[in-house]
Amino acid sequence: MRIFFLLLIFFNSAYGQNKLFEYDFKYKSNPKDSVILRKMILDCEGGKRSVFRSERERTSDSLIAATGLGNGRNIRLEDQFYIVKDYAENIMYKSIQNIYRDIFSIRITEKLEWEILPEKSKIGNFEVQKAKVSYGGRNWTAWFTTEIPIQDGPYVFRGLPGLVIRISDNQNDYNFNLTEIKNGSEKIYYRNKGLELNWEQFKKIASDYYSDPLARIKSTGMPFKVNDGMGNAIPADMRKETDNIKKDIRENNNPIELNHKIKYE
Template identity: 25%
Template sequence: MMKHILSLILILLVSLNLSAQGNRFTYEYQFRIDSTKTDSLKKEFMNLDIFPTKSYFYGQAQYASDSAMNHSIIQQRKSTPNSISYSSTTDEWNVSYLIEKSYPSFKTNWFTNIEQTNMIVEETPVLQWNILPETQKIENYNCQKATANFGGRTWEAWFSQDLPFTDGPYKFQGLPGLIVKLEDKTKSHQFLLKGNKKLKAEDHSWDYILALQNEADNEFQGVKVNPAQYKKLFMSYKNDPAKDIKLDLANPNNSMTVTTESGAKLTSNPEIIKYFEESMAKKYKTVNNQLELNLHRK
């Protein structure tokens, strides 16, 4: 389900000029996946890679997983060209999307998925920032406060003109300096800049990227949609979360065996469908505190 997104970052970055000057800003991202549980807090380190014409925002752990998996694919293709075994390290990361922003328009491509559907959500977010006079030092940067409404939430940002980039984590941008700290009013989603460095070619594992392009048939195929279309699809899965499984099993040529968490093996279509309906309905109920609430709730 996720194998195309797993290599997306590497495929996108290969299109960049290898000699182009880049900067990597690393954020600590803390977020609560279930709004009803205070102990559902997760933490992930995110990279914001800024180049002259574009930036990329993605999870560090996912990128490490991508590199390892792509290397494995390349080695397998050399030894057994017609037989590839995929293994995923998804337990190590929670964020699977990538956000690409183009300068100076800030047209945004959000590469994501809903179950088995890969998507490129195209938009140009317009954030109406209210820049306030309040200042403070955060992570050794001189910062100024700003607020905005986005995604059904109220946000507080601290940006620094010490870092002359009008960008920030996720889809946030448009302030006269890089966003150093960002959190929503409920403190469900918090970003804090923890480090930065100049990028070199080896920081991107270019050997893996180029080998992947030449030897591995693992490109991202995504349906281009706008935010309203994304929301419509998300709500359809929320209402019928096992619909992909039902479609797969409706094909008489398909067969499936599912091993549950308890070790039980399910082979009949009705019990497989029931299992996925119950487990995925639970997932949609507990993962209910997405960053953009307006895209994931009625």
């Protein structure tokens, strides 16, 4: 593994200082519902690290660095895909932020045992080769190219002898597809690690949050308002809002790490 990261540093330096890879990310938070599309960004910062997150989160990180204020947060903890890979330290972690702006990080220690297959093809302008791997209780098929000598890819997927261009799970719930390559920013802003957790600790936090997602707001006694659909802020029915959030979490519970799925009732 140490050799892999030293090679990764070498290849990143050879390819260029900072690169930005944009992916179309299609997924089903509920397998019965329609597909969600997000624009995701993989920022590769020379031989130091890479940060994978949504375009919106990337913009928010830059705003926070400049002004201290960022964009809104997702009410579902499982529906987040923010990954930081530290090449030099051989560390990868998933970052999760709740509606109160608390940040948690989970160290990703599951090994990716890639099987590189002989099948080759072409995607866009790139010659690609097929590979398979298991991660998060799902089986994945990837296409990578050695024409981009960066052993990285979307989300946690790394370690192939080139960039992952396309990858999807065998249930077709999660699909990543490279759409654009650009020179990256000189300075890459990203979240701090926050409170480091293991999966069991995350499960406890997520379950407590689900039991009463607005508990912290209620405890302050401050008025909580919502949009009435016509642009007007009106006092919220806290019980109704709580029930709506719990229903949303319960019905959109198809996490990418299926082996760490929490049973919400």
